[in-house]
Amino acid sequence: MSVVPHILVVDDHKEIRESVKRFLERSGMRATCAKDAREADERLSTGHFDLLVLDVMMPGESGLSLCRRLSVERDLPILMLTALGEETDRITGLETGADDYLAKPFNPRELLARIKAILRRSRQMEKHAGDFAGKRIRFGHLVFDVDKHVLVDEANNEIRLTSSDFKLLIILLKRTRLVLSREQLLEFTAGRSAGPLDRTIDNQISRLRRKIEVDVLRPKIIKTVRNEGYCLAVNIEVLE
Template sequence: MTQPPHILIVDDHREIRDALVKYLGKNGMRATAATDAVAMDAAMKGGRFALIVLDVMMPGEDGLSVCRRLRAQGSIPILMLTALGDETDRIVGLEVGADDYLPKPFNPRELLARIKAILRRSERVEVAGGRLSGHRLAFDRWVLDTDRRTLTDVDGAEVALTTAEFRLLTAFLERPRFVLSREQLLDLTSGRAAQVFDRTIDNQISRLRRKIEVDPTQPTLIATVWGGGYSFAADVSEMQ
């Protein structure tokens, strides 16, 4: 029998923690609550979780620092809770590796929908990871190691990728020279639909270009298709 996904909720507001534990439990999930980063670390030592709901503003170690630390340790999915209207926290959260964000106050139904979308995406990534396990994909002057999630240039220098950057680059390398819309890229990389004025993909494209393009202001690898989205304009080959 398949076990329900176990969600770890990290938030210093008791009302939010208690409400989410109860709500997720009613909707077929297990949920454990932690008040801060210290309690989160203790919970993670004692159990395995499918996803972490992580508040940005917490006493002690804040959510952005926690997210950055978790990303350095592994790839557990993270949904960040941010202050309403605080665009900076949302952008930085995605930059340090969060899979999605939700501003407070939020509707529990939307939180549940986003959790399910992230888990579906995580399952697809695991399947793809199994298929591409141990592969090294070469393009232009780069080699992507799909196990280590690193880029190596022709001189052997390594470039670390965030989870979001790895997913985005992998989406392109699996579909070279295909035009992918922003909506398609968002679904492929985070498993969610685009919101009005959502610039997440554009921001991620800009950061990835800074890492792989000779001149990010005049990109030749990730081409912008006006009115269509983006296309990966280089040949991709598999190295043994």
């Protein structure tokens, strides 16, 4: 991560992206703007960024589509901006690999707090993942190649993980057999507290289960512990 975080702001509304850029720069960060997915790709091809602030609704390729593509192509934290009340967009954004979301209209201080939390967690995650650097981890019927962010099943099929999938799995692997509450998991992954109706972690767990469970309706790897949270319910083996 850069000493001074460099943020890419992608929004088709010039006033929003320029005001966010000015606010982030006044707050000690670097910021670059793009008006759509095509321009974002150009910026990403020529510069290094620590986080992407991405609007859902844009002309051309949507923010959700860009988020899905980037989550596979690169390890870049993404904060989605959604229309107020558009719960479907928020859930879909998390399912496509976003690390967090913020509803419009938003308070710039809240945006800054969310960005700082994601960056802080990304630094911590680099440290946690570093404990497994260069390793492959066997759990259940899968082998996890940490450096490649890839799972390999018994038929040798590869399953790529998004940035948020990777963070959540690392957290669970580091605490195998321990029950972690939704609040703990949200703090670990996004660095913020859960609201009363916040389903972020449930949605992320569901997405990860679709990639690692043989039967998502009867999960055996990530167990739900009623009224408590979630648990990685299998042993792990670190391979050479």
